[in-house]
Amino acid sequence: MARPSRADLRHNQRSRRSSRCRKCGAVLMAPSFRSADAEAFLSTLDQIHLVAIGPNERVSGYDFGNDLSAALNWAERENAEANIYWTVNSVRPRLNGKPRKGDIRAARFVHVDIDPPKTGGAFDKDAIIAAMEDLRTPPSFVIDSGGGLQAFWRLDGPALNLASIETINLQVRDFFEADACQNIDRLMRVPGSVNWPDARKKARGRVPSLAKLARDDDGTVYSPEELAAAFPPPKERPAQSSAKGPVSLPPLVSYKTPDDLGLSGLDPIRLAIEEPPGNDRSGDGLAVARLMANAGHDDATIMGVLLNPANRVSGHFLDQRDPKRAAARAIATVRADGPQEGETLGPPPGHQYFQIEQLIANINRRNGTSVPQPAATVISAPSRDPSWLHDLGGGLRMFVDHVTSTAPSPQPWLTLGAALAMYGAVAGRRYAGPTNLRTNVYSIGIADSGGGKDHPLRSTAKLMIAAGLAAHVGGSKIASGSGLISAVTAQPSILFPIDEIGFLISAAADRRRSPKHVTEILDNLTEFYSMADSTFLGTEYANKTEKPREVIEQPCLCLFGVTTPAAFWSSLSSSNVMDGSLARMLIFRSDNDYPNPRHEIDAVDFPADLVAHVQAVSQGADGHTAFPLGEGAVQRPKPYQVPYRDQAAALRARAMREEQTAMLRKHQGTAITSIIARLAENASKVALIKAICDNPASPSISTADLDWGYLVASQSVETLMRAVREHVSDSDAEAKLKRLHRIIADAGSAGIEHELLCKQARFYGSRRQLQEGLDFLCEGGSIRVDTIKRSDITGGRAKRIYYDID
Known part of the structure; x- marks a missing residue:
């Protein structure tokens, strides 16, 4: 190959030193090496070893010892084309080239490399x-590499135990959720040098930039023991080992399908393999591994499923550089908290999963109440007296007690809905459940006008403001889908207290008549609900410079809205029922x-212990840092994972999902499956919030928490199911028919006479249409009509009385 001429080299150098403006196309000059900045930094090192990595991965490196002048001249010359790095730790003398681990003689720093998301x-x-x-x-100094941030903790002397320093690097890396740069032979960017982006970074819009000190060196030094104690232990490396021992990797992977496992068509494992949700492919793979491990499948079988291209769940693993290693990590992760290979994590001998009716009856029996169980009802409504309040304590109980005691028209059940949403927002991004479930909930309080629903609505915002959390309170109205995204971007853990939410839902669900910016509200609410444990990526726009997409890490949007029954029932449609x-x-x-x-109620401030409790929840669990990089939208939080209190609680959580699956199978093909499908999830979220409110410092989820959460969620499901049966319709004729049926049902066992029914059913417009509706209900077995002849003395037409028989 011909050697390039000096003119070619100068042309290449000019090419690298310039770029074009993305708006106007003008040529922009790249920054140049700043010798003074590099000198100020390199002069602090007891040994200067520099490495240049240039085009085509050309690498050169030299040990300059203490010769600062020679190091600066070499760095400035090489930086015309190459990126310049300094070796973090001390290397063997006269090392020319890029160091390896064996070349490191002593550690000088603990470090971390934090790149943009x-x-x-x-x-x-x-x-x-x-x-x-x-x-x-805090770090001794921080370097802005021109892309990300590199932080350093200077050690109080040369550390010869390199393995221990690398372990501390791993602790810091895991604490900040940073890149895998914990190796002891790490190179870092020299301040004052130009960061030349490679072709891959240029394609993402990166341009040459100058590395600099983002936080000056203050001379602080730390002992390795001090740093090791300051950061949590490193996460277990599941690819190597787990609490249950190493994964048994087969030398050859034998592909498996659900048919090979003998799974039925509706088996949860088959569904997880063939129809994963797809929002989090890594999580989908973990779910399959966990389900199969709990069912007693060995590691080789699980790996055969995860790596089989015929199975949809394999997509995540096959996209990895080493699919077999990625699958092994997933299996090891679930083995760490699940059964050993060959075991089955199932109910103890004699255990029978509760049926929903039996579960609620047992809970009410413990509360000293007894509720009849109507045979035709799928979920039995819990007692309408405040028996649910008997098992409630902690912050939820304090809020409900205070708000109802200061309300002109107390509504404890609605107040509970407000409390769950408020605490869900306060705990947002700080806590996660055992299955990574989050505290984001949408609560709707329904009461007629003048029924007292506004007092709990206003109390949520007032209490959060009193606790110093005003920034976490969203607006009382949502005007558009983009406005909703902007609010969550500004504050990723947020509560929206919304009055008359029924009208908002009705407008947002009407895709034929409402403008797009209104219908996007419901779309975004639905998406935010499912993205609480992952990353919301927003919308891509053509002009990315002026309008970049919104990126929100683990958003926690909570909502408490109040509405009247008429407004809410009218917002129901088959579309927003079917889409979930x-x-x-x-x-x-x-x-x-x-x-x-209540009369003569004085204005009372929130009790100091209630305000302090809200603040305690906002601070998170004791000893856990949920926001190592700040609380902004693009910073990825590390929520405290709330554990199950014992194995009984873990089994109870499984039982709830089993009960939900049984209900879904029973109602397969009907419109209410989308409602039932959220039962276990909502119950677990309510239980998680209750556990946090009971003990913010160190919460754990008990069986009682799960039973109580299931009771609350099941009443919500029962209310929605009844509303769908009575109010949801796809046509005006169906709506009128359901309204007619409700009039008869509301009359109760006494029935309603034909004359009175005609007055209340004038919406039909004509007697003929009304009679056709009555005939349809009679023939369908929904109502019956009794004809009572008049006495001979009175004469006249026979009296007709209609009764509901559904």
């Missing part, structure tokens, strides 16, 4: 540095629209 979006470096400053052991948007909401229908009023 690969999902795109803003990268708030100032917020990250400010968060580092709040650490008990309504099923995500917890419905709190008042059992008494007009409770006994």
